[in-house]
Amino acid sequence: MSSTLLEARAIDKHFGGVTALRDVSLTIRQGEIYGLIGPNGAGKTSFFNVLTGLYHPDGGELIFAGEKLQASAPHKVARLGIARTFQNIRLFGNMTAMENVMVGRHVRTHAGVFGAVLHDRRTTREEAAIRRRAEELLNYVNIADRADDLARHLSYGDQRRLEIARALATDPKLLALDEPAAGMNGTETASLRELIEGIRKDGITVLLIEHDVKLVMGLCDRVAVLDYGEKICEDVPSLVQKDPKVIEAYLGGSIA
């Protein structure tokens, strides 16, 4: 296996007396699809929020591509190459699909006020490149025909895809997807699966939170299971499914 991309070391997170994460350590390797599963309230989204700098961890540290991630600085995390989507979709509703993806290019572009006002060659070229890349990405996630529609008018499945396109626009090394298949029907899930596999083929590592066990087991190279904020298992899907602790905590004593 290839090198380590992300290493979480003993992450702790409390909310008052409630422990959201306790001593969570995990390692994500370059180029894999890594699943994070667990019952509701197990701390999956909390881990995402710590990872992407939205939460300040109470203990532990995150090493990403050899650099220590600074807590509470989401924009720096994005710059280092971690992009995410949200469990409850967070698009810029009153911007068009195109503009949403263009915002994703923000972190990789530089034009400031003077560039914007003067429209010098560098800015116009940069702006054209932003637009071109956004078009490519809308094509990539198959919603190019909705480019000029407001994000909030897109169908649920398309909104999920748009959010992925926006995340990809930041040129991430690691794409963290928070329940991308939630609320999707069978066909939509199948095409989402293709999309995620395509993203991995392009060299982007994927971290996936998902409730759809079939999707996780079929797609992921390795899976970690969280329960009550603790990691109870981390292995390849076939072994995770057989782990008695996982069966007890998550699969309710039987495997479907």
Place this chain on the structure above:
Amino acid sequence: MTPSSTLETLRTDKRIVIAATVIIGIALAVLPFIIGSGLGNSWLRILNFALLYIMLALGLNIVVGFAGLLDLGYIAFYAVGAYLYALLASPHFGLHLPVWVIIPAGAALAGIFGALLGAPTLRLRGDYLAIVTLGFGEIVRIFLNNLNAPVNITNGPQGISGIDPIHLGGFTLAKPISLLGFTLPSLHAYYYLFLALALFIVFVTIRLENSRIGRAWVAIREDEIAAKSCGINTRNIKLLAFTMGASFGGVAGGLFAGFQGFVSPESFNLMESVMVLCMVVLGGMGNIPGVILGGILLTILPEIFRHGSGPVQLAIFGKILLDPEALRMLLFGLALIVVMLYRPAGLWPSTTRRREFRGDSTNDELKAGE
């Protein structure tokens, strides 16, 4: 559509744009002469004030319309610009700096004040931000009111009078300018100067709107957390919105001081902030033509009510029943309510906002059809 016909429409579109620009340009150029000879100089003054308010509304639009940060103390930046002009070009300190120094300095100082306001309020949104900015506006006004002791800086409630009129290249705009046998009256000269700067501000705003920075502002308005996760440094981008918006206010303030020849804290009260906010909201938040329309309407309508309600009452009732000044505010309030009821997105919303409302109405129709 075939490529050649698309090209054809593009060409016609371009021709229409050029024609419209020429027509609007001519209209704007002859406007002061039409109004000056038809309605008199008082309306010409009102027209000049409309241009100042357009600049203010466009500045506030960056903060409120684009970045979604509710600012109720915006007039403070107008005050900063105006007082800077008054202090640097009046007998008060005996300084008489040229206008091309003062106006940029006013923009810069107002921008700094914008950042000063922005910095402590970065974590606030909505109602909370509104309260803090309202306080900021009042603090600036009260400072201006009281900075006459122990050292007299602002001359307190009396304000500063005898401010130099704006000089440009050896001409003073306070007197009619004679050039090549053609005489340009003072108010007309001010009109062209204000128009030029208003157009400049419109230009800057349009360029900013369609830029990486403009998109980041709107992204913050739409969803701050998502904006952060997209790599936007929300702190810097918000401060930039406050700074840019404030600097427009500073420019307008400087022009106001030079035009009026007198400034006092009275001119910068909360009602003025509310008025500018109304221009932005009523015209169409975030949409530049809408905001300009709001600025024009809200400067001119109250004056029409003020000048018109007396004669109308006399004609109908034979006497004046209601004080025109009171009636003016009453009608103004009514106009606000009617607009908010029937055009909640503003009089001239942006195309996206229009689409947003149209989308909603189709949904409503669908629901009604069920």
